[in-house]
Amino acid sequence: MKPVPIKPYLMRAIHEWCSDHGYTPYLVVAVRDKMQVPMEFVKNGEITLNVSYNATRNLQLRDDYVHFSARFNGVSRDIVVPVGAVVSLFARETGEGMAWEPDFTEPEQGEDESVVSLRPVSAPAELVEVKPLESTESPASEPGDDEKPPTPPAGGRSHLRVVK
Template identity: 40%
Template sequence: MTSNRPYLIRAIWQWISDNDLTPHLLVNADAQGVEIPRQFVEDGRIVLNVSASAARDLELGNDYISFGARFSGTPMNVLVPVSAVLGIYARENGQGMLFPEDEGGDAPPDQPDDNTPPTGGRPSLKVVK
């Protein structure tokens, strides 16, 4: 299956926006393909305001998030691979979702790599933190 991260980002962006709050992305600035203003990077991460009023031509795609914005008055185009997004949250109250820093493959880490179905036992759910 494909990653659920882009779908969750879009859904949480919509939820935050619908509640008249300001969505922010936490991004791994050192990830491959990230095009951001480097002068605002702290500890290898950057926080980006992706509200409708701050991000011009915002596109929350399946592979990349892109938009135009002003940084210290200077216009810049931003490009962030979805895999580099570490979280999305509301500035005002911190509510949102954090994602794992590295999104291995498409299969969860506790699943076998082949397509062999599990044998016996009951299906179970586990809490993911």
């Protein structure tokens, strides 16, 4: 019998703790290959996702993957992330959470290809303190970056309408 990884259990516990205390759980994912995430929001090989129940639909924190639907710029997208790619899960408001080293090991292929299992991590994850951002700006918008400032949306009427 192969050992069961502890990481997905810790992720579910941190997510539940954040939700119970009114915090917003954020998931940081190291993006590699053909992951099902919105690539236009990936910076420095990572994407930070709001995984609160208010921001997601059908959130599933499984043993081998995280799956949910969310809106990005008004467009609903299905997100599928392998648990091994999760770098951290933390509360946005306090910065409390847990961080892990990403594990991009290919799933083991057995006789039955419908069963997917991940190789367990050989060493325990090192606990790392995740500090909250000092301001509401993203870390990528620090002075000295060569990025252009975002352009404001074009003026005019809103595309939303009131429904009674």
